[in-house]
Amino acid sequence: MKLILIIVIILFSTSCIQTNQENLTRFSTIRMDIMDTVITFIGYSNSESDFYKKLNYVQDELTKLHNLFTTFEEIEGLNNLYYVNKMAGVEPVVVDPIIIELLQTSIDAYEKTNGNLNIALGSVLEIWHNERISSNPSLPSILDLRAAGQYANIENILIDTENNTVFITDKNTRIDVGSIAKGFSIERAISVARDVGFRHFLISAGGDVRMLESSPETGRLWGTAIQDPNSPYTSHIDVLRAENVAIFTSGNYQRFFEIDGIRYHHIIDPRSFMPANFYSSITVIHENSIYAEILTTALFMISIEDGMELLEKIGGEALWITIDGKIHTSRGYSEFSDNF
Numbered sequence: 001m002k003l004i005l006i007i008v009i010i011l012f013s014t015s016c017i018q019t020n021q022e023n024l025t026r027f028s029t030i031r032m033d034i035m036d037t038v039i040t041f042i043g044y045s046n047s048e049s050d051f052y053k054k055l056n057y058v059q060d061e062l063t064k065l066h067n068l069f070t071t072f073e074e075i076e077g078l079n080n081l082y083y084v085n086k087m088a089g090v091e092p093v094v095v096d097p098i099i100i101e102l103l104q105t106s107i108d109a110y111e112k113t114n115g116n117l118n119i120a121l122g123s124v125l126e127i128w129h130n131e132r133i134s135s136n137p138s139l140p141s142i143l144d145l146r147a148a149g150q151y152a153n154i155e156n157i158l159i160d161t162e163n164n165t166v167f168i169t170d171k172n173t174r175i176d177v178g179s180i181a182k183g184f185s186i187e188r189a190i191s192v193a194r195d196v197g198f199r200h201f202l203i204s205a206g207g208d209v210r211m212l213e214s215s216p217e218t219g220r221l222w223g224t225a226i227q228d229p230n231s232p233y234t235s236h237i238d239v240l241r242a243e244n245v246a247i248f249t250s251g252n253y254q255r256f257f258e259i260d261g262i263r264y265h266h267i268i269d270p271r272s273f274m275p276a277n278f279y280s281s282i283t284v285i286h287e288n289s290i291y292a293e294i295l296t297t298a299l300f301m302i303s304i305e306d307g308m309e310l311l312e313k314i315g316g317e318a319l320w321i322t323i324d325g326k327i328h329t330s331r332g333y334s335e336f337s338d339n340f
Contacts, residue, residue: 024200025045028042034066035185035205040202041202043202054196057193057195058189061189062185066185069185071176071177080099087168088171092158093167095164098188100159102180102181103159103166104159107119107157109298116297119176119177120154121176122175123148124145124273127140128268128275132256132257137259138259146273151172152270183290183294184290186208202222209222211243211246212244225238225240239337239339242285246293248289248296250267250296251265252267253281267297270301277323279321280322281319285336286314295316
């Protein structure tokens with residue numbers, strides 16, 4: 001993870017430089033205690049104190065959302081998604097309206113992607129997660145995966161917007177928002193950044209990037225590297241130049257384990273309950289972080305032709321790297337690309 005970040009930081013430069021045009025200075029900082037990833041913040045401000053005063057609002061928003069959306073940690077006095085899962089089949093849970101918004105957005109994404117993004121897949125994903133973190137992982141039984149998969153029905157998640165409650169009707173259904181929560185949180189954080197007065201600002205969370213306007217010191221667009229899946233921590237295959245967009249990447253090299261030379265990664269097909277095996281990496285450019293993350297998951301499950309159609313419906317541009325190393329791009333990708 002740290003090496004992923006290094007590529008991004010090198011491209012953006014970390015020095016504090018005062019500009020001539022707007023009298024702004026560039027500041028950056030790194031946090032490793034929010035959202036279980038390394039987060040870099042880069043922004044331009046009148047002073048260091050002003051930068052951190054504004055940034056505190058952004059970081060507070062991310063911390064709040066992380067605590068609400070986590071499915072791994074129970075937090076005393078907070079009805080987060082962990083607690084919603086705990087109360088599955090028991091009773092409705094009163095939650096923060098932001099959780100309602102996230103779940104409604106997730107259900108809408110389920111429909112738009114023809115079920116390729118399914119937050120009700122948690123019981124299946126838990127099996128794979130437990131093997132990934134094991135010191136001696138084994139391949140899950142397909143019978144166990146299918147047994148868990150029968151509870152992956154998104155209709156088991158009932159939302160009452162009038163009373164701000166969520167009820168999982170089946171005790172064996174589990175919500176997992178790992179395919180949307182980061183994008184949702186970053187988009188809200190970038191909105192806070194804009195509201196508190198940041199104009200030139202960027203968030204990089206584990207290599208996924210959301211940016212506002214580009215550098216006032218040079219006028220050049222932000223640069224973001226696309227890693228080479230075969231050597232993700234040492235080289236990249238492209239650099240994207242952009243502003244006011246999100247750039248997200250999913251890959252089979254990020255979280256995985258190997259058995260007998262076969263890699264089993266974390267992007268699970270909701271129909272086979274096995275890791276999707278068409279691509280080694282997909283990068284999406286979209287004006288909204290939520291849809292950038294949704295698309296990097298959904299595109300992993302379908303052909304490039306169907307992916308092109310999905311991009312036409314939802315918007316955005318994409319780069320696909322297939323398992324055998326072939327590279328494909330959408331029609332407008334070249335507008336952002338150094339190499340394609």
